[in-house]
Amino acid sequence: SGDDFAPPSTLTQSRLASIFSDVLGLERVSIHGDFFELGGHSLLATQVVSRIRSTFDVELPLGELFSSPTVALLSERLDLLHGSSSRQPALVPVDRAQPLPLSFAQQRLWFLDQLQPGAPTYNIPWALKLTGNLNADALLQSLNALIQRHEALRTHFAIHEGQPVQRILPDVRIALPVVDLRALDSSARDSEAQRIMREEALHSFDLSRGPLVHATLVRLTNDEFLLLITNHHIVSDGWSIGVIVRELAAFYRQFAGGEPAQLSPLPIQYADFSVWQRQWLQGDVLSSEIAWWRTQLA
Structure with missing residues (x-):
């Protein structure tokens, strides 16, 4: 109901709430509203992750949205990730002459x-x-x-x-x-x-x-x-x-x-993303991602 609506109180929450409402096609989203209970599913979740990537310059693992499915919870995770090793290189067009x-x-x-x-x-x-x-x-x-x-x-x-x-x-x-x-x-x-x-x-x-x-x-x-x-x-x-x-x-x-x-015109193509992903997911970032999945699978 309208009485349950809790508005965003931080810039991160405000940006996230905007992403949630756009992707879900809703006029507004309470910061305590569960993304999946509001109609979200895995395909829409990937859109949220993509929007977060471009808005916050952070690579958020898809699993984070499942474990923190509200604006309030996810904003806490984003504030922790921002400025950490999860920050990405720039996604830019690359030379097509290279493999x-x-x-x-x-x-x-x-x-x-x-x-x-x-x-x-x-x-x-x-x-x-x-x-x-x-x-x-x-x-x-x-x-x-x-x-x-x-x-x-x-x-x-x-x-x-x-x-x-x-x-x-x-x-x-x-x-x-x-x-x-x-x-x-x-x-x-x-x-x-x-x-x-x-x-x-x-x-x-x-x-x-x-x-x-x-x-x-x-x-x-x-x-x-x-x-x-x-x-x-x-x-x-x-x-x-x-x-x-x-x-x-x-x-x-x-x-x-x-x-x-x-x-x-398309500013980037999928091959640019592939190069970007390989540049980003290496070293400590790749090790931490693999460690997370090993923990889940264990």
Whole structure:
């Protein structure tokens, strides 16, 4: 109730409360409100950690939010971390001529792929239902513009001096095959669409070659379509889907109707983050992080 609301009393609490309310989509958050009881979940928690990283210049382990899920508790942890060894190097663009390391998340997925090459276990398949007079050529242009904008979608993984590295291709273009199901009756059409979706989800990716994104357009009726997109998790995650859909729509408006996409240039790309993470997570910082996890696992 309104009587339970406790406002922030420090600058740290005020900034945290703003982050909580923005991510949760709430007008305000009490400093004693539990993030997860207010509707938070693991995907939103990663957004909070990201916002904390940029706002406070501190790398907060995700586990801290689970153990201190209120503004009041988390602000105490942040005040302790601020100025400690958790302070980060600057996240800046790096030279693409150098061998680019994998992030720790990418290295996990690359290692697992070495055990079962091409397995679909870490595919991220999703479908977008489109209605109306679709311009398939403009949609394909939009997909390729999106791939050009995001280096991760143009990345594959090679070996350099015995270690996996990211290779970013200057130009990658995918095809958009169209499967027309209009000749089938409603029941058969639904069944065939489901089969195609399953087949798309099981697409086998070669991490050493790429591209690591695949798409198919299914035409259900004259004005109903399914856009099926599958990415490998090594170049995208669940959070990425929202970005992809939003920017794909912007590019489609441009290519189908001439309206400028109006997307701001990206100041950094994922490879920059990978280099930053490797620079930060080493020495004493890495040792303390590993020690924390060993304690939890014990």
